[in-house]
């Protein structure tokens with residue numbers, strides 16, 4: 355299948371990008387790694403099909419990763435999955451995010467796929483979204499009228515839809531440092547691990563003497579957007595974590611999930627996998643803390 359005809363634009367500054375995007379409106383699309391955009395264009399899966407494709411890779415200041423013990427982690431929108439997966443400060447301090455980036459497809463795709471593209475594509479299966487949500491990450495969105503910060507949790511409004519407006523760009527993701535004795539885990543179930551997730555689960559927990567003082571649990575491919583399961587979180591917070599409690603939390607998370615039947619799996623199957631993955635992610639998280647993780 356061939357790409358449809360389009361005009362390729364490559365602004366050198368962010369201001370130039372804003373004015374192009376505002377001028378052409380819904381006829382223009384941002385191009386980062388292209389691993390979602392170009393595939394959708396080939397399959398004529400975008401309405402309208404973009405007449406203008408706006409490469410943002412020449413814009414300075416969007417491709418970086420920085421880590422600071424006080425400030426936490428900042429990731430430019432153009433950072434790739436391979437970079438996020440590999441960087442030691444991310445592996446050490448945000449292991450769930452490193453796992454999620456490392457589970458996105460193959461090295462060839464990971465070398466192209468950006469974190470900005472993964473979030474802006476807004477697939478319910480977006481690999482990095484649950485790990486960022488459970489890490490309380492925020493997204494910096496920029497446009498001609500200035501910048502605003504949105505919790506990654508509030509970025510998605512529906513499948514393929516975000517709060518990012520025409521003429522705006524996602525510029526960076528900020529992730530605060532987790533408190534001591536915290537953990538982050540991301541697990542994925544797919545037909546093959548390199549496939550889009552049938553279900554993805556991220557868990558972050560903070561423990562104090564066997565008691566879970568804070569917990570966030572988020573799911574991918576289990577609803578119209580990546581989603582938190584708050585009843586399950588509330589159940590584990592403030593409690594000593596026993597095997598029975600883990601089972602109950604996993605069951606409630608599955609009850610809260612809202613998966614659909616599609617080509618890859620039935621909703622019932624996904625609900626069963628939520629139980630399995632939430633249970634396993636909590637156990638792996640506890641193990642990480644015992645072994646002296648983040």
Ligand SMILES: Cc1cc2nc3c(=O)[nH]c(=O)nc-3n(C[C@H](O)[C@H](O)[C@H](O)COP(=O)(O)OP(=O)(O)OC[C@H]3O[C@@H](n4cnc5c(N)ncnc54)[C@H](O)[C@@H]3O)c2cc1C
Pocket residue numbers: 383384385386387388389390391392393410431457458459460463466467468469470471472473474475479480481482518522523524525548549550551
């Ligand atoms: C074979 C294959 C396997 C894949 N497997 C997975 C998988 O396992 N898990 C998974 O989550 N994804 C998977 N994907 C999807 C894709 O690789 C990821 O979503 C990737 O992170 C998208 O990033 P990109 O830079 O390529 O985005 P692009 O394709 O360049 O852009 C995606 C969308 O986001 C918009 N956009 C991009 N950057 C910005 C920005 N900074 N500001 C505003 N809008 C922006 C674009 O206009 C477009 O609508 C797969 C894709 C392929 C082809």
